Amino acid sequence: MTQPLRIAIAGLGTVGIGVIKMIRQNAALIEARTGRTVEITGISARSRDKDRGISLSGYNWEDNPVTLATRDDVDVFVELMGGSDGPAKAATEAALAAGKDVVTANKAMLALHGQPLAEQAEAAGQVLRFEAAVAGGIPVVKALTEGLAGNEITRVVGVMNGTCNYILTRMEATGQGYNVLFDECAQLGYLEADPNLDVGGIDAGHKLAILASIAFGTQVDFDAMELEGIQRITLEDIAQAADMGYKIKLLGVAQLTGRGLEQRMSPCLVPNTSPLGQLDGGTNMVVLEGNHVGQIVLRGAGAGEGPTASAVMSDIIDIARGTRLSTFGQPATSLTSATPARAVTPAPYYLRMKLMDKPGALAKVAAILGDCGVSIDRMRQYDHDDEAAPVLIVTHKTTRADIDAALAAFATTDVVHGAPVTLRIEEL
């Protein structure tokens, strides 16, 4: 019989407790599948006394996660504290330096410090695994790193923040506005301590940056991501998108072209008949496209105790079975530094603006779009309210630069009221 795999868990929130429950409940099958037992030799969290619903008295307690990470009786350090820096990063570095493998669910730490951590792990001959950092229970890191490893990945697309998708689908279903549903999410505990991590797209952006690194063999580069949250989406946008056969999703898109690496996390329109368009509520979905496999769609719970613990366990079991992979699917020192490219891939765009009630206003808008090389696919003008009329435009495929030029030109006229809402239409 192989030796037990000894793990230490730092962070006893939802996910940490979920991992402990899973190891207890599924111990027999984990042993059958790995040929060894998984033993928890130590735990750590901010508060020792908090009631976490299960007994933790059987485990060695360490107040300091760094001390836990470097104990002699630990093979794998499981980092579930969160936070891009501070104790999570210090303990991860200490664990790697002490010759431990590390499993983490920490998307922020990987998105911001993934490259040096991967280099440290690989130089030390240790593995750093993070299935739980992206899309909860969906085994998407594994699918991308291993399952599609023979492919050149052409695009990664995903809805990876359940709270945003919940708000957007509830807006459509109930006719309640963004602010009402934001408050509901706050009450339900669906929001991060800093809600901008969710609704500002940052949390989902961290996940996309990690996937982009694996997909394209590039160093993780969250700072280069175009980020836009869902705060400006109105019921009007949702209704009008639905009218034209689209849904609005906080969509992550990453692709590598000759012009560089595009990474964006922003509200987009997707066809309502597409798998992403049919994704309601808090569920996550990731679409992976490869040059031989075509399109693979993965769907599942993106958060929560059980699903996230399942992803953590997948990494622990891989280590128990002896599977040793590079952090981002190829040696960290071979990852390239890609030039960021701002949305250069042409796409149709949706524009919603308010036109002042002046003669020739619509003609002026149309002329500006034409001058900027943006051609109109569909346009609707609705009834005036007060002195402004809502106008909705769907363009043919165009570049973001041409759209931006048109937006700048609108601002110099006296016919467009305020800043137009501009959403990319992502074709899938």
Added chain:
Amino acid sequence: MTQPLRIAIAGLGTVGIGVIKMIRQNAALIEARTGRTVEITGISARSRDKDRGISLSGYNWEDNPVTLATRDDVDVFVELMGGSDGPAKAATEAALAAGKDVVTANKAMLALHGQPLAEQAEAAGQVLRFEAAVAGGIPVVKALTEGLAGNEITRVVGVMNGTCNYILTRMEATGQGYNVLFDECAQLGYLEADPNLDVGGIDAGHKLAILASIAFGTQVDFDAMELEGIQRITLEDIAQAADMGYKIKLLGVAQLTGRGLEQRMSPCLVPNTSPLGQLDGGTNMVVLEGNHVGQIVLRGAGAGEGPTASAVMSDIIDIARGTRLSTFGQPATSLTSATPARAVTPAPYYLRMKLMDKPGALAKVAAILGDCGVSIDRMRQYDHDDEAAPVLIVTHKTTRADIDAALAAFATTDVVHGAPVTLRIEEL
């Protein structure tokens, strides 16, 4: 630099040629991701002279796949000949005996001989991998064996034969009958040489039997599967299912309960709003349910050159990276022999029958159902054509045994014309 991984490919049909193209086209990234090159040191097929669209002159040719499988300069034997027995099995056994790893896309061979082959591989310290045997490009074997390995799997559900799904969705979309679309598939080359493998559910059943073994730690047992094809599905069934909010799919379901292992591949109704209900055309979908992860849905191309080659490459790359797993996710000698259980899990059923135009006919049917413990959720009687009236019944949850008792009782009456169509409604 690590040594090249030397592979031999037996079988140069669509998939074999796809693998060669992929190795050529993506050589640089495969090397980056594995740290070594993948070299084809030999090939074999039935006909050497056939034009396969690419030049094969650079590879050693062997007429006999067994000779190819045992060459000294081969590390991995890639079996893409197909057929459950004959040369595929002989060459696989020879490769394992000669100390080679084996990668295969052969679902029939694994469904019928997976247990002895796995035992042979593991006794020899070799790996036998088969991602391409199930659902083409979808990395479902990996998701189940590794991604969800910490879970007790509670159910596996899937649409895993693209041809059947194509026929069923085209019947609904075009109003053309089964026979017309069967002929269309034959012309398009969508059917196996023995079409019953497709429309009879056998091919999809092979895939389900393989997944069931991994999911439940049981020896693969295709012979115990309940099999029913799509040949009896009529436009009427499809229209009436749609009327009630369902789609008809050739659905595989495997679950292990206290009463044994249920495995069925049969036409079922699924809610048209569920991911499976929304699956149109030749695409495959597999739903995996685990006791912590909840429901994971995987979707992608289930066949074709690129997708199937992608799955073969995933296995080759795992081997190149040094990943060594048990064939079915735990040692073959530890797999249990499950008692087959015939559809004991209760479910609602759909019944379509023709009632003779006699007084009290409907009352008699209702009475029989009641006597058998089957309660009716919804019932519709349509206009008479000739002397029989179509009647459609959706039951509340009931067992297959109670349904069968009712069907037997109907046959003893003179009011039900012919054998009723009986389809299970699978809740997802």
